[in-house]
Amino acid sequence: MRPVNPLKWSFSLHGVADDQAQYLGNSGHASHLGPGGEKLPERIATSAIVNGRVNEVIELGSSTSFEILMDLLVDDGLVTRKRRKALLDPNYEYVGIAWGMHRAHGFCTVIVLADNVSELSTH
Numbered sequence: 001m002r003p004v005n006p007l008k009w010s011f012s013l014h015g016v017a018d019d020q021a022q023y024l025g026n027s028g029h030a031s032h033l034g035p036g037g038e039k040l041p042e043r044i045a046t047s048a049i050v051n052g053r054v055n056e057v058i059e060l061g062s063s064t065s066f067e068i069l070m071d072l073l074v075d076d077g078l079v080t081r082k083r084r085k086a087l088l089d090p091n092y093e094y095v096g097i098a099w100g101m102h103r104a105h106g107f108c109t110v111i112v113l114a115d116n117v118s119e120l121s122t123h
Helices: 011-027 040-044 065-074 082-087
Strands: 048-050 054-060 094-102 106-114 117-119
Touching (some): 011 094, 040 048, 040 106, 082 106
Antiparallel strands (some): 094 106
């Protein structure tokens, strides 16, 4: 496996991640759909223009940064290892991350990744 470049922070992607973390936490859901059933590209379109791919990684239950990273990178129980592959994909350049409380799982982390982002706002 080759090293990946550091990701650039995106305030817009952080806002999207934060909105989703708050929605999931308050509702107790575990889903990639927003409160109105919106998929990730629809949720991003309100605050950024993305050229290329986007991805959302969700971790429920882990409370420390070490636990979160270990759970996402080991990706135990998920045969396809989608979360690990997304986080280590060298083509993603931008990231937004949010963390919050979750009604059913205790904690919720949402990470939004994108190839290329033009910010429309700073949330």
